[in-house]
Amino acid sequence: MVWTDERIEELKVLWAEGLTTGEIGKRLGVSKNAVVGKAHRLGLKGRPSPIKKAKQPRPAAAPAKEPEPKMKTLVDLSANTCRWPIGDPREPGFHFCGAPAIPGKPYCAEHAAVAYVGAGSNSHKVPPPPRDGEAA
DNA sequence: CCCTGATTCGC
């Protein structure tokens, strides 16, 4: 294989075009090794293995769906936080009240009032007991 | 295993 000026020029052009050594090699009728070897020998700009480097344009904004800071998940509950469930445990966005609970009670004042309708009323206890685990 | 380029090494 004789590297004539034409051949070298073609090589440089194709190389500058961004073709891969394999492509240039096929077009030049040589192996990619010859191409890269000659290219390196010529002092062409070597790309540090420009592997599949494709840029993904970020056209629009980045809708970061972050949960509200006030949201209390199960892990946020502590001994004195209101465990009044907000929403359906099976649905996303479910959380707990999280307000300061009454000592001795699992709920805050307001929710405890709803939970224990009247101190002694054994009739309708609307709220489901906030037992962890599964319930269905 | 495919691809890429880089370097080594015998011719």
Place this chain on the structure above:
DNA sequence: GCGAATCAGG
């Protein structure tokens, strides 16, 4: 100087 072989990264 040439390029296959080998190496190295993805």
